[in-house]
Amino acid sequence: MSLKQLLIATHNLGKVREYQQLLRDLPLDLVSLDDLRITHDVDETGATFHENAWLKARAYCGMGQMLTLSDDSGLEVDALGGEPGVHSARYGGELCGSDEERVQLLLQNLEGIPWEKRTARFRCVIAICAPDGLEESVVGSVAGMIQYEPQGTEGFGYDPVFYLPSFQRTLSQLSMEDKNRISHRGDAAHRAVTALRRLVDAV
Numbered sequence: 001m002s003l004k005q006l007l008i009a010t011h012n013l014g015k016v017r018e019y020q021q022l023l024r025d026l027p028l029d030l031v032s033l034d035d036l037r038i039t040h041d042v043d044e045t046g047a048t049f050h051e052n053a054w055l056k057a058r059a060y061c062g063m064g065q066m067l068t069l070s071d072d073s074g075l076e077v078d079a080l081g082g083e084p085g086v087h088s089a090r091y092g093g094e095l096c097g098s099d100e101e102r103v104q105l106l107l108q109n110l111e112g113i114p115w116e117k118r119t120a121r122f123r124c125v126i127a128i129c130a131p132d133g134l135e136e137s138v139v140g141s142v143a144g145m146i147q148y149e150p151q152g153t154e155g156f157g158y159d160p161v162f163y164l165p166s167f168q169r170t171l172s173q174l175s176m177e178d179k180n181r182i183s184h185r186g187d188a189a190h191r192a193v194t195a196l197r198r199l200v201d202a203v
């Protein structure tokens with residue numbers, strides 16, 4: 001019997017690799033938007049992570065006609081009033097065309113902010129949608145600090161400046177195994193496994 005397919009609704013290869021590790025124990029064949037040659041980008045017009053996750057999950061589920069997982073996640077920095085938040089991947093707009101440029105913009109905006117006020121969290125909302133209309137969602141998060149300069153070569157996005165006091169390292173300095181165990185996406189994915197098992201049995 002062939003494995004049921006799960007569409008990971010992203011073009012981000014780093015995110016796909018994380019989900020392949022996080023969901024490896026499920027009886028599912030993970031495919032990406034690139035695997036299905038889906039080039040359409042769903043506009044993330046939602047005001048919250050929940051809204052954007054559902055916009056993408058429902059749209060790509062319709063395009064791929066298969067069980068679909070989408071997430072919306074981002075960094076919330078307390079000293080910046082929760083920014084970049086839902087704009088994390090587009091922070092700085094057209095002026096920032098890479099993760100490195102977005103990280104540098106974040107650090108510039110935090111210049112002069114003392115260490116004890118550089119608190120932040122990554123938050124992740126996962127939305128799961130089946131073609132027959134069955135839906136589930138879960139939330140995960142991890143708290144930390146924004147350090148003064150990037151460190152580490154693993155991970156992507158803001159991982160190099162997201163410092164975890166309990167590890168005394170940034171997310172980019174952790175192994176994939178450790179990161180998946182404690183990260184916002186790992187937290188949400190662990191919660192999603194139970195939901196996916198239910199949906200796999202139902203579809």
